Amino acid sequence: MVCPVAMAADTHRAIEAVWRIEQPKLIAGLTRMVRDVGLAEELAQDALVAALERWPQSGVPERPGAWLMATAKNRALDRFRRNKLLERKHRELGHELEIEQETAAPDPDAALDDAVGDDLLGLMFTACHPVLGTEARVALTLRLLGGLTTAEIARAFLIPEATVAQRVVRAKRTLAEARVPFEVPRGELAERLSSVLEVVYLVFNEGYAATAGDDWMRPQLSQEALRLGRTLAELAPNEPEVHGLVALMEIQASRFAARTGPDGQPILLFDQNRGRWDQLLIRRGLAALARADSIGGAPGPYVLQAAMAACHARARTPEETDWPRIVSLYEALARIAPSPVVELNRAVAVSMAYGPDAGLALVDGLVAEPALKGYHLLPSVRGDLLRKLGRLDEARAEFERAASLTGNTRERELLLERAAATRR
């Protein structure tokens, strides 16, 4: 016999899973109807509460998503009826619900698909709207589209939960005050899309190489970014940069298991056991890159970076890496998105393709660059090239400088080890 308490616990876990899957679609659909992200989130929460009350007795319905949406819509009508001030919205919503009932197709799933996709895309554009600061966009995206709780976001970014909650509340208020329309911007799509891609990649990188604290990486955050990217690729399939970003993340994620040693210490790309690279993700990454290429047009920054990552993924040994190709990809990247960091990376590629002195000449040109003043990778790269050229005392000084600049404990240990190794 199944213990009723255990069964209730199972149902709760099942509801939580349904919630994770359905929440973004619910909030997206409700936002389209009520034109307010904050209200949509509340209505979705109401539906969750109703499910938690009902489902332990009734069991999880066959179409849990449809049940939640119907419940949320009813709650919306209840609320609007109670609130005379919102009578106009009530009329709009009532109108919309009527239209939906009138035009309801025989197969609700078939009719829903495209609309749901548009709603999700609209929600992504809203959460990543340029009227919001980057931190607000990140918090709101993870909250609304990732379904992460404020506590989970806080833990991932090592900040107090109250800070996250405040960011989310403020972001929602800002969107309401700016009267940001809920839509997929057709005219300025590329520009607005880059704001979405930036948020997704930022989340990925936050997980891939934590900027602070003892955890060298937080795979679950990268995993969430990868999931958002894959979703975006389905919603905006004709945008090469979306596939470029997905390709870049898939290939970088393929190295997760190879990036840390037994004690959690970082292992650099060329020292990694390539047998530990996740071939499933590499295959997906290369496929996404091919999809981006097949759309055509001049490659954007994500496609170029993905192409670089692909050069490493295709090489069975570090020696097989096609460095001249990577150099030419960096040159293309420097043309469309010039930055001192790109120049530094190009210098590394040049040193690998044409020797450390060629690379060092480029790095030396960057030493006076104000934007790289506190950037630990500049002395780290310079130290590496000096070491290869046998200038060990200079190399040691650079590694020590790099160690003093990084905020990451693990990375600092690695750099100090490399400094010490120059004495041997």
Add this chain to the structure above:
Amino acid sequence: MRFMTIVQAAEPFGMPPPALIEAIGKLAAEATRAGVFVETAGLAPTSEGARVRLSGGRISVTDGPFAEAKEVVGGYAIFEVGSKDEALEWTRRFMELHRQHWPDWEGVTEVRQMSVMGPPPHL
């Protein structure tokens, strides 16, 4: 977290009704759009396969079909999700479609976590 879901049923599997194939296609599209569907494949009948066994210090090869097996693997899917419960929910939906569109069918789908993308296994 990566999970492999493995469908098992008695052979012969028979031809699934077109409505089921269509419904599964939709579910796959939905899971793909949710960003959690990583890969899937169906397996040919065991009559086209073989088993390589190591037993008592000897390696032997037996051609299919695997007559003694009650249920055999018919296919698999790989999901990347936040929890085992999410993998279970996608699997429940997959089985629900069988219930609706192929009432005679009976089988089992095993949900197993794959150990990849995280700390090395020896940790």
